Amino acid sequence: MNLEQRLAELAIILPTSASAGAQYTPAVAFQNLVWISGQLPRDGERVVVSGKPGRDVSIAQAQEGARIALLRALAALRETVGSLDKVQQILKLNVFVNSSDDFTQHSAVADGASELIFALFGTEAGKHARTSVGVAQLPRNACVELDLVVALAP
Amino acid sequence: MNLEQRLAELAIILPTSASAGAQYTPAVAFQNLVWISGQLPRDGERVVVSGKPGRDVSIAQAQEGARIALLRALAALRETVGSLDKVQQILKLNVFVNSSDDFTQHSAVADGASELIFALFGTEAGKHARTSVGVAQLPRNACVELDLVVALAP
Amino acid sequence: MNLEQRLAELAIILPTSASAGAQYTPAVAFQNLVWISGQLPRDGERVVVSGKPGRDVSIAQAQEGARIALLRALAALRETVGSLDKVQQILKLNVFVNSSDDFTQHSAVADGASELIFALFGTEAGKHARTSVGVAQLPRNACVELDLVVALAP
Numbered sequence: 001m002n003l004e005q006r007l008a009e010l011a012i013i014l015p016t017s018a019s020a021g022a023q024y025t026p027a028v029a030f031q032n033l034v035w036i037s038g039q040l041p042r043d044g045e046r047v048v049v050s051g052k053p054g055r056d057v058s059i060a061q062a063q064e065g066a067r068i069a070l071l072r073a074l075a076a077l078r079e080t081v082g083s084l085d086k087v088q089q090i091l092k093l094n095v096f097v098n099s100s101d102d103f104t105q106h107s108a109v110a111d112g113a114s115e116l117i118f119a120l121f122g123t124e125a126g127k128h129a130r131t132s133v134g135v136a137q138l139p140r141n142a143c144v145e146l147d148l149v150v151a152l153a154p
Numbered sequence: 155m156n157l158e159q160r161l162a163e164l165a166i167i168l169p170t171s172a173s174a175g176a177q178y179t180p181a182v183a184f185q186n187l188v189w190i191s192g193q194l195p196r197d198g199e200r201v202v203v204s205g206k207p208g209r210d211v212s213i214a215q216a217q218e219g220a221r222i223a224l225l226r227a228l229a230a231l232r233e234t235v236g237s238l239d240k241v242q243q244i245l246k247l248n249v250f251v252n253s254s255d256d257f258t259q260h261s262a263v264a265d266g267a268s269e270l271i272f273a274l275f276g277t278e279a280g281k282h283a284r285t286s287v288g289v290a291q292l293p294r295n296a297c298v299e300l301d302l303v304v305a306l307a308p
Numbered sequence: 309m310n311l312e313q314r315l316a317e318l319a320i321i322l323p324t325s326a327s328a329g330a331q332y333t334p335a336v337a338f339q340n341l342v343w344i345s346g347q348l349p350r351d352g353e354r355v356v357v358s359g360k361p362g363r364d365v366s367i368a369q370a371q372e373g374a375r376i377a378l379l380r381a382l383a384a385l386r387e388t389v390g391s392l393d394k395v396q397q398i399l400k401l402n403v404f405v406n407s408s409d410d411f412t413q414h415s416a417v418a419d420g421a422s423e424l425i426f427a428l429f430g431t432e433a434g435k436h437a438r439t440s441v442g443v444a445q446l447p448r449n450a451c452v453e454l455d456l457v458v459a460l461a462p
Contacts, residue, residue: 023422024438028399030341030459033184035400038439091182092189096441099291106293114177130178131192131301133250134291137407137442139414147439151184187338245336246343253445260447268331284332285346285455287404288445305338 003084006120014075015043026076032088032152034081038096039072040142041065050141054103057143063112065144066095070113073148074120081152088153090117090128096145099134106132113146157238160274168229169197180230186242186306188235192250193226194296195219204295208257211297217266219298220249224267227302228274235306242307244271244282250299253288260286267300311392314428322383323351334384340396340460342389346404347380348450349373358449362411365451371420373452374403378421381456382428389460396461398425398436404453407442414440421454 007014027036041049041064049065051057057065078084095110097103110132118126128148138145161168181190195203195218203219205211211219232238249264251257264286272280282302292299315322335344349357349372357373359365365373386392403418405411418440426434436456446453 023419023426024401025435026437028397028435028437030397030399035437035457037437038441089182089184091184093178094439096439099289101291103291104293104295106291111177118177127179127182129180129182129189129191129301131248131250131299132293133192133289133299134293135407135441136290136409136444137411137414139412139440139442141412145439145441147437149189243336243338245338247332253443255444257445258447258449260445265331272331281333281336283334283336283343283345283455285402285404285453286447287346287443287453288447290444303343 374420
């Protein structure tokens with residue numbers, strides 16, 4: 001897979017830095033597994049989609065938030081392992097949606113990230129397990145937070 | 155371990171399909187680890203235990219929801235790896251309970267799934283780490299969602 | 309790394325038992341990965357920091373809760389693998405904060421655990437990925453719950 005080329009084809013530019021907001025690191029690789037920290041839809045230090053989908057922002061906006069958070073996750077991954085071309089398989093995506101008590105479309109929000117994973121990594125390497133839930137709040141009132149476990153090629 | 159036989163002894167029939175509700179896959183195997191997607195207590199497309207335990211449903215109903223979700227997780231695992239007999243160890247169970255602000259018996263709900271894991275896999279292979287928390291909402295207003303990380307025999 | 313000595317230098321005594329509160333086990337090792345169960349800030353059977361930070365307890369108290377929960381996680385790890393000196397890398401820390409709808413300082417609470425990880429394991433082995441979110445409730449009304457994935461030296 002030439003994922004760096006695929007990013008260019010899709011005209012996607014990863015954020016240059018995905019530095020962690022606090023006392024931890026954006027991603028940790030061990031053997032050929034990588035755990036990526038929870039990512040918010042941030043542009044630099046600013047959260048660009050905040051509040052609760054269905055109340056403060058639309059589903060479409062929350063999906064865009066999930067896409068932005070995913071790109072930050074991939075930026076963290078690239079900073080940690082050198083190139084996204086090393087990715088063999090996206091294993092698990094966890095999506096935490098900032099939810100009111102009556103919001104139940106978490107899967108629709110998470111699809112914003114999942115569809116981008118498929119667009120980037122294709123239907124084989126991009127095939128991932130996923131859990132999405134609705135949480136009471138998120139750091140900085142972000143509308144969505146997501147993290148990943150990824151496998152690298154040997 | 156002959157887990158397929160154990161299912162028969164317990165008169166448990168796994169759902170024939172655990173297709174994901176959205177843009178992801180029910181389970182992903184990498185080397186001998188398997189990540190299983192978040193599962194709801196669904197019967198086909200219908201969520202059979204919904205709402206918040208202690209308010210909308212009883213603890214016993216929520217435990218039954220956890221059991222149903224676990225069977226879906228095992229169906230997803232079987233579809234992905236071919237046979238549950240390949241399981242060497244249940245590693246981690248994450249349980250997300252649809253919680254009101256004053257519900258604190260998440261462990262009791264999660265025990266519905268953990269007890270079934272022990273009944274099926276025994277005290278060695280079934281020995282699993284677990285995290286259970288109370289979330290604001292879940293997809294389709296399900297009362298519980300759970301996912302698993304599982305190890306396969308070499 | 310001589311982590312047992314480091315604990316002594318910091319005058320930290322791990323709780324002697326971190327037995328699980330229900331039908332699961334405190335930690336499970338597979339090959340050189342360990343999954344640790346969700347830990348509450350408990351002293352024996354008693355949760356020592358409960359309620360929602362920013363409303364029922366201060367941020368500082370919640371950070372102390374995160375530290376106490378982390379020590380329980382390390383106690384569970386030591387019970388499972390024999391010695392903390394076997395730890396090669398802290399891979400992932402998940403922090404669930406008991407949140408009101410308007411609390412957004414989950415990272416500050418989680419830093420209570422992350423800073424202790426760095427103090428104990430140093431900046432290399434202690435370098436971990438992290439996800440922190442705000443949940444609606446936690447078992448026993450704990451103010452924070454956390455779990456870990458850890459790698460052992462070969």
